[in-house]
Amino acid sequence: MRILITNDDGIDAPGLEVMHEIAMALAGYDGEVWTVAPAFEQSGVGHCISYTHPLMISAVGERRFAAQGSPADCVLAAFHEVMTDALPDIVLSGVNRGNNSAENAMYSGTIGAAMEAALQGVPAIALSQFYGPRNVNLDDKFETARAHGLNCVRTILDKAPWDKTDYGMFYNVNFPPVPAAEVKGMRAVRQGYRGDGRFGMKPADAPSGRTFMWITGANQQDPSGDDTDATVNLDGYISVTPMRADLTAHDALEALKVIE
Numbered sequence: 630m631r632i633l634i635t636n637d638d639g640i641d642a643p644g645l646e647v648m649h650e651i652a653m654a655l656a657g658y659d660g661e662v663w664t665v666a667p668a669f670e671q672s673g674v675g676h677c678i679s680y681t682h683p684l685m686i687s688a689v690g691e692r693r694f695a696a697q698g699s700p701a702d703c704v705l706a707a708f709h710e711v712m713t714d715a716l717p718d719i720v721l722s723g724v725n726r727g728n729n730s731a732e733n734a735m736y737s738g739t740i741g742a743a744m745e746a747a748l749q750g751v752p753a754i755a756l757s758q759f760y761g762p763r764n765v766n767l768d769d770k771f772e773t774a775r776a777h778g779l780n781c782v783r784t785i786l787d788k789a790p791w792d793k794t795d796y797g798m799f800y801n802v803n804f805p806p807v808p809a810a811e812v813k814g815m816r817a818v819r820q821g822y823r824g825d826g827r828f829g830m831k832p833a834d835a836p837s838g839r840t841f842m843w844i845t846g847a848n849q850q851d852p853s854g855d856d857t858d859a860t861v862n863l864d865g866y867i868s869v870t871p872m873r874a875d876l877t878a879h880d881a882l883e884a885l886k887v888i889e
Contacts, residue, residue, distance in 0.1 A: 630655060630656045630657060630660040630661075630718050630719070631656070631660060631661045631663075631712075631715060631716075631717045631718050632652045632655060632656050632660065632661065632662045632663065632717055632718065632719055632720075632721060633663050633664075633665065633704070633707050633712065633717040633719075633720045633721070633746075633751075634648045634649060634652050634662060634663070634664050634666070634720075634721045634722070635664070635665055635666045635667075635700055635703045635704060635707070635720065635721075635722050635742045636648065636666050636667070636700065636722060636723055636724070636725065636738075636739060636742070637667065637670070637671045637672050637673075637674065637699075637700045637722075637725065637737065637738025637739045637741070637742070638670055638671075638672060638725065638726050639666065639667050639668070639669050639670045639671070640664070640666040640667065640668055640689065640693075640695040642666075642670075642726065643726075643770075643771065644723060644724035644725060644726050644758065644771055644774070645664070645666055645723075645724070647724045647771045647774055647775050647778065648721055648722075648723055648724050648756065648778075649662060649664065650775065651721065651724075651756075651774075651775075651778040651779050651782060652721055654779050655779060655782055655783065661692065662692065663692045663693075663694075663707065663711065663712060663717065664690075664692065664693040664694065665686070665694045665695075665696055665703040665704070665706055665707040665711055666694075666695060666696070666700075666703055667695070667696060667697075667698065667699065667700060667702075667703060667738075668687070668695040668696060668697045669697075671698075671699050671700055671738045672737075672738060673736045673737070673738065673844075674699045674700070674736075674738040674741065675735065675736050675737065675738060675740075675741045676701050676740075676741035676744050676745065676874075677699045677701060677738070677741065678698075678699060678701045678702055678705065678745075679698045679699060679702050684696055684697045684698035684702055684706070685697045686706050686710065686711070694706070694707075694711055699738060699741065700722065700738040700739065700741050700742035700745075701738075701741045701742055701744070701745040703742060704720060704742050704745040704746050704749065705745065705749075708749055708751075716749075716751055717751060718751075718752070719751065719752045719753065719754070719786070720742065720743060720746035720751055720752070720753040720754075721753070721754055721756065721782065722739045722740070722742040722743045722746075722753065722754070722755040722756065723739050723755055723756035723757055723758075723774075724756045724757065724758055724771055724774045724778065724804075725737070725739040725755070725756065725757035725758065726758065726760075726770075727757065727758070727759070727760055727849075728757050728758070728759035728760070728803050728806075728849060728859070728862065729755065729757040729801060729803060730757075730759065730803045730820075730821060730853065730857075730858035730859035730862055730868060731820065731821040731822055731823045731853040731857070731858060731859045732822065732823060732827065734801060734820055734858075734870075734872075736828070737755070737757075739755045739756075739757060740755045740801055740872070742755070743755040743799045743800075743801070743872075744799060744872070744874050746799065747796070747797040747798065747799040747873070747874065748796070748797065748874055750793065750797060752786075752791055752797075752799070753799040753800070754782060754785060754799065754800045754801075754802060755799070755800070755801050755802065756774060756778060756781075756782075756802045756803075756804070757801075757802070757803050757804070758770065758771050758773060758774045758803075758804050759803050759804060759805055759806040759849075759862045759863075760806050760849070761806030761807075761849070761850055761863070762806075762850075763806055763807045763808065763811070764806050764807055764808055765806070767808060772808060772809045773804045773805065773807065773808065773809045773812060774804045775809070776809035776812075777804060777809065777812055777867060778804070781802055781804075781815060781867055781869070782802075784815065785800055785802070785869060789869070789871070790871075794873075796873040796874045796875040797873070798871050798872070798873055799871075799872055799873075800869055800870065800871055800872065801820070801858070801868075801869075801870040801871075801872050802867065802868065802869055802870075803858055803859075803862050803867070803868045804862075804867055805861075805862045805863070805864070805865050805866055805867060805868075806850075806862065806863065807865050811865055812865060812866070812867060813864070813865040813866050814866055814867070815866065815867045815868075815869055816856075816861045816866040816867070816868055816869065817869050817870075817871075818856050818857050818858050818860075818861055818868050818869070818870060819856065819857055819858070819870060820857065820858055820870050820872070821852070821853025821854045821857025821858050821859045821860060822853055822854060822857070823847070823851045823852070823853045823859060824851075824853075825847050825848070825851065827847060828844055828845065828846060828847075829844070829845045829847075830842045830843065830844060830845060831843045831845050850863065858870055
């Protein structure tokens with residue numbers, strides 16, 4: 630198997646090392662694992678692409694490249710420059726430091742990379758490690774993703790539906806904020822909505838007298854509704870959510886017929 634891995638935490642992030650371990654085991658003896666990841670952290674950039682300026686990509690090891698751009702840029706660089714002899718069989722994005730459940734999914738560069746791969750016609754899975762009081766102080770903060778990641782990816786590849794529609798399906802996986810031994814299993818659930826999980830802004834005055842704004846987050850330990858990602862994560866389950874880039878509110882189309 631030929632695998633591309635990327636992330637949004639940057640080429641030197643510990644979560645990318647965990648992803649490389651998962652990918653190597655998945656690829657097998659005769660497989661290949663390629664890395665194209667941001668040269669510096671790109672958390673929160675979503676599906677951003679560097680449309681208005683060029684980016685530089687540099688080899689930093691065997692089958693390992695750093696790109697001065699977003700995670701989606703990294704996927705494009707891999708497909709159209711680094712791996713032009715043959716596209717990967719799958720793109721694995723992560724393992725992200727922190728959850729991409731509920732509203733977080735809308736901002737995630739980790740998910741943005743998987744989305745771009747799907748738009749390019751390649752299967753993709755985004756993986757993130759949820760943190761909370763029960764795992765944030767572990768010696769290995771990626772313990773749960775490390776222990777369960779390979780089986781999770783294999784299960785999705787073997788049993789989950791994949792399609793070749795215009796907006797191809799990809800998967801968002803979140804490992805729960807518990808030690809590896811306390812994981813209860815996997816749940817297929819929809820994206821949730823915490824309600825009070827919105828981002829905000831807080832001003833801070835610099836010594837120069839200028840005012841800067843810091844983005845603020847909300848409590849990540851709140852559930853997100855029945856049978857949804859954050860809720861099952863907090864209950865100790867790995868969440869698996871099928872996603873597409875199609876933003877159409879399909880449930881409103883019929884009601885909107887009144888304008889025709």
